[in-house]
Amino acid sequence: MNANVQAVKTPLGPRLRALPPVVWMLVVLALVFSITTPQYFALANLRNILVQSSALMILAFAQTLIVLTQGTDLSLGAQASLVTVLWVSLAKAGINIYLAATLSVCATVIVGMCNGLLVSKGKIPPFIATFGMQNVVSSIALLTTAGSSIYFSHYIFQFVTETRFLFVPLPVWIAALMFALTWLLLYRTKFGVNIFGLGGNPEALVLAGVNTVKSYVKVYAYAGFLAGICGLITACRVESGQPVVGMGWEFEAVAATLLGGTSLREGRGGISGTIAGVLLLTVLRNGLNVSGISAMYQNAIIGVIVMLAIVIDAMVRRVRGD
Amino acid sequence: MDTILTAHGISKLFPGVKALDSVDFDLRAGEVHILVGENGAGKSTLSKCLLGAYIPEEGEIVFQGETMHFQSARDALEKGIAAVYQEFTLVPYLNVAQNIFLNREYKTKLGLTDHKRMEQEARALLKTLNCDYINVTQMVKKLSVAQQQMVEIAKALSFRPRVIIFDEPTATLSEREICSLFEQIHKLKAAGIGIVYVSHRMQEFARIGDRITILRDGKKIATVGIYEKTSEQLVNMMVGRDISQVYHRSENQRGGIALKTTALCDKAGRVKNVNIHVRHGEIVGVAGLVGAGRTELAKLIFGIDPIASGTLEIDGKQLTGKHTPLRMVKYNVGMVCEDRKRQGLALKDSIAWNIMAVSLRRYFPRQFINHKKMYGICGEYRKKFRIASPDIYRPCRLLSGGNQQKVVLAKWLSNNPEIIIFDEPTRGIDVGAKMEIYALMDQLAVEGKAILMISSELPEVIGMSDRIYVMYNGSIVNECVRGSGDFNAEAIGAMMLGIKEGSCCEC
Numbered sequence: 001m002n003a004n005v006q007a008v009k010t011p012l013g014p015r016l017r018a019l020p021p022v023v024w025m026l027v028v029l030a031l032v033f034s035i036t037t038p039q040y041f042a043l044a045n046l047r048n049i050l051v052q053s054s055a056l057m058i059l060a061f062a063q064t065l066i067v068l069t070q071g072t073d074l075s076l077g078a079q080a081s082l083v084t085v086l087w088v089s090l091a092k093a094g095i096n097i098y099l100a101a102t103l104s105v106c107a108t109v110i111v112g113m114c115n116g117l118l119v120s121k122g123k124i125p126p127f128i129a130t131f132g133m134q135n136v137v138s139s140i141a142l143l144t145t146a147g148s149s150i151y152f153s154h155y156i157f158q159f160v161t162e163t164r165f166l167f168v169p170l171p172v173w174i175a176a177l178m179f180a181l182t183w184l185l186l187y188r189t190k191f192g193v194n195i196f197g198l199g200g201n202p203e204a205l206v207l208a209g210v211n212t213v214k215s216y217v218k219v220y221a222y223a224g225f226l227a228g229i230c231g232l233i234t235a236c237r238v239e240s241g242q243p244v245v246g247m248g249w250e251f252e253a254v255a256a257t258l259l260g261g262t263s264l265r266e267g268r269g270g271i272s273g274t275i276a277g278v279l280l281l282t283v284l285r286n287g288l289n290v291s292g293i294s295a296m297y298q299n300a301i302i303g304v305i306v307m308l309a310i311v312i313d314a315m316v317r318r319v320r321g322d
Numbered sequence: 323m324d325t326i327l328t329a330h331g332i333s334k335l336f337p338g339v340k341a342l343d344s345v346d347f348d349l350r351a352g353e354v355h356i357l358v359g360e361n362g363a364g365k366s367t368l369s370k371c372l373l374g375a376y377i378p379e380e381g382e383i384v385f386q387g388e389t390m391h392f393q394s395a396r397d398a399l400e401k402g403i404a405a406v407y408q409e410f411t412l413v414p415y416l417n418v419a420q421n422i423f424l425n426r427e428y429k430t431k432l433g434l435t436d437h438k439r440m441e442q443e444a445r446a447l448l449k450t451l452n453c454d455y456i457n458v459t460q461m462v463k464k465l466s467v468a469q470q471q472m473v474e475i476a477k478a479l480s481f482r483p484r485v486i487i488f489d490e491p492t493a494t495l496s497e498r499e500i501c502s503l504f505e506q507i508h509k510l511k512a513a514g515i516g517i518v519y520v521s522h523r524m525q526e527f528a529r530i531g532d533r534i535t536i537l538r539d540g541k542k543i544a545t546v547g548i549y550e551k552t553s554e555q556l557v558n559m560m561v562g563r564d565i566s567q568v569y570h571r572s573e574n575q576r577g578g579i580a581l582k583t584t585a586l587c588d589k590a591g592r593v594k595n596v597n598i599h600v601r602h603g604e605i606v607g608v609a610g611l612v613g614a615g616r617t618e619l620a621k622l623i624f625g626i627d628p629i630a631s632g633t634l635e636i637d638g639k640q641l642t643g644k645h646t647p648l649r650m651v652k653y654n655v656g657m658v659c660e661d662r663k664r665q666g667l668a669l670k671d672s673i674a675w676n677i678m679a680v681s682l683r684r685y686f687p688r689q690f691i692n693h694k695k696m697y698g699i700c701g702e703y704r705k706k707f708r709i710a711s712p713d714i715y716r717p718c719r720l721l722s723g724g725n726q727q728k729v730v731l732a733k734w735l736s737n738n739p740e741i742i743i744f745d746e747p748t749r750g751i752d753v754g755a756k757m758e759i760y761a762l763m764d765q766l767a768v769e770g771k772a773i774l775m776i777s778s779e780l781p782e783v784i785g786m787s788d789r790i791y792v793m794y795n796g797s798i799v800n801e802c803v804r805g806s807g808d809f810n811a812e813a814i815g816a817m818m819l820g821i822k823e824g825s826c827c828e829c
Binding site for chain 2: 190204205
């Protein structure tokens with residue numbers, strides 16, 4: 001009977017119902033803002049939302065992989081800041097801009113590898129290990145610039161932020177590329193299988209002969225790579241090196257991950273939901289800005305809505321029996 | 323039959339204990355060789371030495387004529403010795419095929435994993451196990467325990483092993499699932515694969531075993547053919563002392579009705595119109611298949627799940643108002659849960675804190691805890707229940723199953739309950755500890771306590787109970803009193819199945 005069952009495509013209705021609840025919340029939120037704010041659905045604003053979300057999007061993909069292994073990487077925001085600082089200061093020192101970019105990303109990959117070693121070899125809980133790393137990394141970033149922002153002018157910054165390809169700005173394309181790469185790694189390679197294994201049943205990996213230390217190091221290093229790309233995009237946007245620009249982004253990335261349906265336990269979830277999670281956060285902030293709500297209220301509103309969203313998500317999943 | 327695996331003089335040391343003391347073992351192609359022994363006798367240690375998870379200090383392992391020096395389970399697996407562990411080694415959010423080929427993923431020319439090929443081969447493997455109803459693209463998380471075990475077996479088979487070691491495979495399965503597992507084992511046997519089968523359950527031995535090796539205190543006692551010894555003799559060999567009777571009941575007086583339910587129903591429809599009663603000084607058994615609603619009934623009585631309709635009386639007084647476990651404890655009711663590791667104990671906490679978990683309020687009504695007094699009380703319980711541990715400060719996770727269960731019992735009995743519900747009181751513990759628990763239950767009945775016992779081991783229910791309620795599909799279908807004509811395994815077994823025929827399978 002099975003061959004037949006597998007051959008039949010699931011009809012659209014159940015497939016829509018199987019979407020993570022956050023997708024529906026996103027739709028509802030967008031509708032609310034489009035009613036309260038004229039011109040909300042203007043092409044410019046939509047494009048704006050996508051551009052605003054692209055840096056966080058890349059960071060959230062990194063965070064999702066870490067959360068899938070039952071960890072959290074609190075150093076991701078600091079890593080992004082470090083890359084902006086390193087890139088600009090290396091370029092300022094006369095190094096070729098592309099080489100400088102590559103070197104900066106290498107630095108965060110190394111930071112990620114250290115995270116992975118601390119977690120696997122050092123057996124330090126990820127929350128603590130990466131919290132320590134966050135402090136170290138953000139100190140390095142501050143020391144590099146003596147505490148202030150550093151500026152540098154190069155046409156590449158404007159090129160990245162202003163180029164459009166098929167009406168879509170380059171940062172969005174970069175985020176899409178990172179999605180494709182991460183998706184491929186997660187679902188079509190051994191690297192991805194091991195990520196689900198680390199979160200779901202590390203014992204099973206050991207018995208299958210997997211070197212789990214290596215697997216942890218790889219995941220955290222890849223997260224470092226993504227944080228590096230996020231830092232590069234950010235540097236282009238702010239056209240400078242800013243040692244604290246990414247402060248707190250790691251938590252927004254965790255929120256987006258959880259909103260997207262990835263669980264902090266047993267390796268459940270994936271990166272597709274994370275897109276919706278990031279968009280939800282960005283749409284909220286953008287909508288509140290466009291509606292002219294004071295920045296002092298914004299954080300509280302976002303906090304409450306995120307909590308509501310998580311509760312609704314949990315309830316929907318319980319009803320569905322996921 | 324040829325011998326394919328031999329172990330000579332295997333010794334394994336752990337800090338402070340000699341877990342195995344020059345044990346010999348041999349396995350022939352196409353046989354099921356059962357390893358039995360009490361907890362701590364060394365059966366798991368021996369099987370782990372055979373499959374490379376432990377490296378023995380002394381002795382050699384000869385596999386297919388070659389001396390082996392395994393460094394890891396993976397080594398042994400590649401040589402052809404596979405294992406199906408008690409705790410599953412599956413990753414919940416990977417699909418069946420990905421789990422079977424974990425760390426041996428096929429790759430396409432681009433270096434990506436070849437899903438199609440893995441799924442095809444997984445499907446073929448499951449087909450040889452007659453499990454083609456398992457969808458290979460399904461997440462393992464969504465499969466039933468029995469299906470997961472089949473995947474586990476398929477995974478072991480994918481290495482084309484000559485030997486498979488099963489470590490207590492039936493611990494979490496229902497009778498129907500056990501039958502299909504045994505069918506698979508018979509097939510593997512027929513294919514010439516040697517099987518090492520570690521188990522506690524005596525009643526399974528004759529159904530699948532060829533030979534039995536008995537271990538006690540790390541030493542091999544004997545290897546015998548399956549029909550050479552009676553189960554009583556086997557138990558004697560395992561425990562090392564003579565056991566005239568496993569189930570012993572003393573003469574005692576019955577008192578008034580302690581617990582009575584009238585037309586009790588739950589919300590999910592898994593308990594329907596249940597009328598039962600238990601007298602003081604009486605042990606009442608509840609028999610039924612897994613899923614018949616036995617545990618649900620116990621949870622309902624103890625206030626874990628809400629009652630939909632019906633009433634509950636304790637010592638003739640109808641229970642009104644809020645019905646919670648805490649309230650039941652105050653009414654002097656205790657419940658030994660089915661899953662001691664998750665519900666019965668705080669595994670990381672010490673024996674003492676676990677024993678005190680329920681009765682703290684009783685001993686220290688003024689909230690402040692006198693540690694000297696507390697440890698004194700717990701020390702007495704350790705002696706009284708013969709909990710095998712040098713002290714009471716040790717975390718419970720370090721204890722064997724039998725000793726953990728004794729801690730659970732001490733926890734409830736220290737609160738001096740009048741009514742005790744036992745849900746699977748002897749699951750996964752060895753014969754010696756079982757007998758101690760039976761003796762304790764008997765003593766409790768003599769003291770006039772009312773005991774409701776739920777168990778899937780029919781011999782135990784029949785051996786210990788004064789009366790048995792048979793549950794089928796959520797309802798009580800029969801009540802059998804000790805001494806009456808239908809108080810035997812055949813009759814009760816048939817009632818449990820809801821039919822009047824014999825057993826459910828031919829194996």
